[in-house]
Amino acid sequence: MEIQNKTVLLTGASRGIGPYIAKTLANAGAVLIGLARSEEGLNTTKAEIEYEGGTFHTISFDLKNINGLSDLVEQATTINGEIDILVNNAGIELCRKYQNYSADEIRDVLNVNLHAPLELSRLLLPAMLERGGHIVTVASLAGKKGMAYNTPYSASKAGLIMWTDGMRQELRGTKVGISVICPGFISDTGMFYEDHVDPPAMLGTSKPQAVADAVIKAIKNNSAEIIVNKGPMKPLLAIGQISPSFGDKIVRKFGVIEFNKKRIKK
Numbered sequence: 001m002e003i004q005n006k007t008v009l010l011t012g013a014s015r016g017i018g019p020y021i022a023k024t025l026a027n028a029g030a031v032l033i034g035l036a037r038s039e040e041g042l043n044t045t046k047a048e049i050e051y052e053g054g055t056f057h058t059i060s061f062d063l064k065n066i067n068g069l070s071d072l073v074e075q076a077t078t079i080n081g082e083i084d085i086l087v088n089n090a091g092i093e094l095c096r097k098y099q100n101y102s103a104d105e106i107r108d109v110l111n112v113n114l115h116a117p118l119e120l121s122r123l124l125l126p127a128m129l130e131r132g133g134h135i136v137t138v139a140s141l142a143g144k145k146g147m148a149y150n151t152p153y154s155a156s157k158a159g160l161i162m163w164t165d166g167m168r169q170e171l172r173g174t175k176v177g178i179s180v181i182c183p184g185f186i187s188d189t190g191m192f193y194e195d196h197v198d199p200p201a202m203l204g205t206s207k208p209q210a211v212a213d214a215v216i217k218a219i220k221n222n223s224a225e226i227i228v229n230k231g232p233m234k235p236l237l238a239i240g241q242i243s244p245s246f247g248d249k250i251v252r253k254f255g256v257i258e259f260n261k262k263r264i265k266k
């Protein structure tokens with residue numbers, strides 16, 4: 001799908017990777033509607049995009065409010081007409097031993113990361129099916145192999161990957177494309193960077209711009225799935241599918257479990 005003059009609803013546009021995606025889509029000629037809770041963060045992204053000559057509208061909204069998403073979509077479509085492209089980028093994580101999560105914390109992770117993208121897509125799909133459209137969701141490598149001490153996050157991201165997988169088959173032959181992006185650790189900004197814990201050396205990090213570039217590529221080529229990671233991840237993921245316990249050994253050897261232990265929030 002071409003991006004020029006398309007209206008994009010992008011969640012998580014106030015900080016982290018989202019502003020990179022916003023700027024890259026704006027540079028490609030899209031009209032952006034950026035969503036997040038922080039008006040201040042959204043206005044910073046807006047100023048940066050408008051400085052470059054792009055168009056960025058803001059909607060302050062808490063994605064935990066699943067029942068409010070229908071009104072939100074109505075509000076978003078009054079700005080520049082129907083939404084052509086949905087980028088589900090907002091996400092939260094919280095590292096804990098599983099028994100130490102509260103029920104509310106697990107619900108929040110699942111609502112923001114999984115339920116909100118699915119519900120937004122459900123609400124936007126009828127118009128997209130008539131006019132054409134694309135849905136891109138930012139999942140994570142944590143949805144390809146479970147992450148100890150970050151398991152609700154892993155569950156939410158695995159859910160997004162499998163939902164996209166099923167939807168791609170359901171949408172085949174329609175005017176709607178669907179893609180999932182699976183980044184590894186991202187440097188310079190974002191949820192992992194903010195923790196200031198060194199990533200496992202054998203996995204390395206990728207730049208946030210690489211995620212933004214993957215979003216553009218996914219929309220243009222209707223890519224099924226794009227992994228954003230420095231190392232050769234696909235063979236390792238394939239080994240983990242054939243033998244999960246051997247996959248555990250690799251993850252342990254890479255230091256991922258010790259790494260997440262250091263990220264546990266009190």
Ligand SMILES: NC(=O)c1ccc[n+]([C@@H]2O[C@H](COP(=O)([O-])OP(=O)(O)OC[C@H]3O[C@@H](n4cnc5c(N)ncnc54)[C@H](OP(=O)(O)O)[C@@H]3O)[C@@H](O)[C@H]2O)c1
Nearest residue numbers: 012014015016017036037038062063090091186190191192
């Ligand atoms: N950074 C990484 O290394 C990495 C790796 C793999 C995958 N990812 C994925 O990439 C995406 C972006 O991550 P990031 O690193 O940019 O995260 P981030 O820096 O923590 O930013 C998260 C974004 O989501 C928004 N958000 C959080 N809770 C929200 C809520 N309740 N309602 C509405 N918006 C909310 C935040 O805005 P407000 O706080 O203003 O609401 C912010 O714009 C996520 O889906 C993440 O899982 C990141």
